[in-house]
Amino acid sequence: MVKKEMIAMLLAGGQGSRLGVLTAKVAKPAVAFGGKYKIIDFPLSNCINSGIDTVGVLTQYQPLRLNSHIGIGIPWDLDRNIGGVTVLPPYEKSEHTEWYTGTANAIFQNIEYMESYNPDYVLILSGDHIYKMDYEAMLDFHKEKGADVTIAAMPVPWEEASRFGVVVADDEHKVSEFQEKPAEPKSNLASMGIYIFSWPVLRDALIKLKDQPNCDFGMHVIPYVHEQKGNAYVYEYTGYWKDVGTLSSYWEANMELIDIVPDFNLYEEFWRIYTRNDSLPPQYISDNAKIERSIVSEGCDVRGTIANSVVSSNVKVGDGAEINDSIIMTGCRIGKGAKINKAIIAEDTVIGDNVVIGEGDYADSELNKKIYNCDLTVIGEDSVIPDGVTIGKNVAISGVTEKSDYPKGKLESGSYIVKAGELE
Numbered sequence: 001m002v003k004k005e006m007i008a009m010l011l012a013g014g015q016g017s018r019l020g021v022l023t024a025k026v027a028k029p030a031v032a033f034g035g036k037y038k039i040i041d042f043p044l045s046n047c048i049n050s051g052i053d054t055v056g057v058l059t060q061y062q063p064l065r066l067n068s069h070i071g072i073g074i075p076w077d078l079d080r081n082i083g084g085v086t087v088l089p090p091y092e093k094s095e096h097t098e099w100y101t102g103t104a105n106a107i108f109q110n111i112e113y114m115e116s117y118n119p120d121y122v123l124i125l126s127g128d129h130i131y132k133m134d135y136e137a138m139l140d141f142h143k144e145k146g147a148d149v150t151i152a153a154m155p156v157p158w159e160e161a162s163r164f165g166v167v168v169a170d171d172e173h174k175v176s177e178f179q180e181k182p183a184e185p186k187s188n189l190a191s192m193g194i195y196i197f198s199w200p201v202l203r204d205a206l207i208k209l210k211d212q213p214n215c216d217f218g219m220h221v222i223p224y225v226h227e228q229k230g231n232a233y234v235y236e237y238t239g240y241w242k243d244v245g246t247l248s249s250y251w252e253a254n255m256e257l258i259d260i261v262p263d264f265n266l267y268e269e270f271w272r273i274y275t276r277n278d279s280l281p282p283q284y285i286s287d288n289a290k291i292e293r294s295i296v297s298e299g300c301d302v303r304g305t306i307a308n309s310v311v312s313s314n315v316k317v318g319d320g321a322e323i324n325d326s327i328i329m330t331g332c333r334i335g336k337g338a339k340i341n342k343a344i345i346a347e348d349t350v351i352g353d354n355v356v357i358g359e360g361d362y363a364d365s366e367l368n369k370k371i372y373n374c375d376l377t378v379i380g381e382d383s384v385i386p387d388g389v390t391i392g393k394n395v396a397i398s399g400v401t402e403k404s405d406y407p408k409g410k411l412e413s414g415s416y417i418v419k420a421g422e423l424e
Contacts, residue, residue: 004117006139006196007054008047009110011103012040012127018246020371021380021398021418022346027059028245029127032329032347034257034266035295035310039244040070040127041275044085049271050135052123055085056113058106088113102214104221108206114199122202124195124217130253130264131241132271138196138235148201148231149222151175152194154241164190165218167234175232178223189234191218192241201225240264248374251344254310254327258293280313288319297330304334318353335387342393343377351379352387360392363414367396372416 012029022031029040040057047055057070073085088110107114107124114122121142123135133152142150153167161182168177168187179185195217197205205221205228212220226232240263244250256263266273280299285291292307299314304321311317311328318336326340331348334340338351341358345351357377365372372378372394379385380398389406391397392413399419403409411417 002117004054004119006052006121006123006135007056007114007117007119008043008052008123008125008135009107009114010040010043010047010055010057010125010127011106012057012059018371019250020247020368021378021396022247022250022344024380024398026381031244031250032312033130033244033250034254035297035312037273037275039130041273042130042132043125043127044070044073045271045273046131046133046135047125048274050133052135053084054117056088056110057085057127058088058110060089060106086113102216102220104206104209104212104215104217107202108210108215111203111206114203119199122197122199124193124197126193128245129192129241129243132239132264132273133194133237133241135194135196138194141235142196142198142233145173145233146231147196147233148198148229149225150196150233150235151222152192152237153189153234154192154237155188156190158185158188161185161188161190166190169234173233173236175226175234178218178226180218189236192237193218195222196235197225201229247344247371247376247378251327251342251374251376255308255325257310258295258308278313286319289317304336304338312347329381342375343379345379346381346383348381349379349383349385351385352389354388355385356390357385358393359390360413362393363412365394365396365414365416367416367418372396372414 019028030038033039070085070087121139138150138152151167156164162185163181166179166182166185166187167175167189169175205224209215209220209224242253244253257266282298283296283300286303289302290305294306294309294311296311297313300311301316303319304317306323309323309326312330314330315328315332317334320337321334323340326343328345329347332345333350335351335353335355337354339356343357362375375393377391377393377395383397384400386401386403388409390410392411394414395411396416401417405417
């Protein structure tokens with residue numbers, strides 16, 4: 001029987017609905033980040049940098065792009081004869097066939113996959129955070145404490161603690177209490193959704209809780225293990241960690257990459273972030289172009305001005321176009337004379353000539369105030385914006401739009417255009 005000391009189970013099935021039109025056609029872990037990467041590249045790279053060579057990736061929502069990005073795991077050196085990376089979608093069984101209904105239910109449905117490696121420990125990860133972390137150091141802590149479960153947590157400002165699951169621990173880091181989004185938190189140590197379980201303990205908990213509706217780690221498994229064993233510990237993490245689950249946090253995390261000394265450094269040799277690289281030609285920057293404090297990826301053709309922006313590969317920027325404080329994803333075409341300010345523009349979108357984006361004052365969203373609540377203009381993938389129109393702030397657009405969609409050539413702040421079938 002194959003024997004692995006620790007395997008990782010990476011939960012990558014989430015829709016990421018708070019990213020609005022950005023995740024209408026793609027799972028959140030497959031969303032572009034930093035001009036070159038996908039969000040899932042970060043936990044996958046952490047695994048191989050930490051010496052973990054067996055990773056199960058649990059997919060569910062819109063998995064096609066994620067599956068093709070991961071492939072057989074070559075970029076992360078996870079193409080192994082024994083172990084490597086395995087994509088684990090829900091599948092039909094002789095009985096109790098169902099979608100993954102909670103984080104722990106998803107892991108339970110893959111109990112045979114885990115058993116095939118006979119691990120001593122199982123690392124549970126989320127596929128939608130940006131961070132670098134040595135899981136080996138966390139495993140050493142887990143072993144040293146003789147823990148049944150170790151929870152990675154990090155300090156957050158006290159005023160924000162009520163938004164998280166918080167962990168209360170003693171001086172020895174032993175957990176005494178969990179509080180799920182408490183009104184009055186007793187601790188500011190927020191769970192990061194990263195857990196190391198001793199395998200027999202996890203297996204027992206998953207089987208005991210298998211009939212629990214929407215079985216979840218934070219709500220059910222961790223409290224169960226704590227009650228039964230009383231041997232849970234907290235591993236305090238103090239590095240950079242960002243949940244890019246909202247449009248504003250996603251935009252901020254990208255913008256932080258272009259600081260002179262970024263909080264999160266993509267250029268370190270000793271802890272590299274790996275990704276799938278397409279074969280693209282080098283950038284072309286014309287003599288009229290101007291680029292300031294930006295990330296511009298390979299294959300771009302720039303004939304305009306880019307400032308304080310993150311531009312992915314194979315983007316064409318026309319003569320006289322100006323891009324400021326924006327994220328432009330792979331394959332976009334920016335027309336001549338276009339002016340783009342504080343926007344997120346998803347893959348393969350065409351922006352017409354002389355379009356103005358991010359004009360005017362902020363207004364509340366008419367589409368969804370919970371998702372669209374900042375002064376960003378967000379345009380979903382494969383969209384088309386016709387020549388000469390003006391678009392306000394806090395606007396969402398998805399689909400091929402025409403001049404007739406813009407009254408008097410303008411889309412006011414807070415408005416939206418979502419074509420039929422674009423937000424399934």
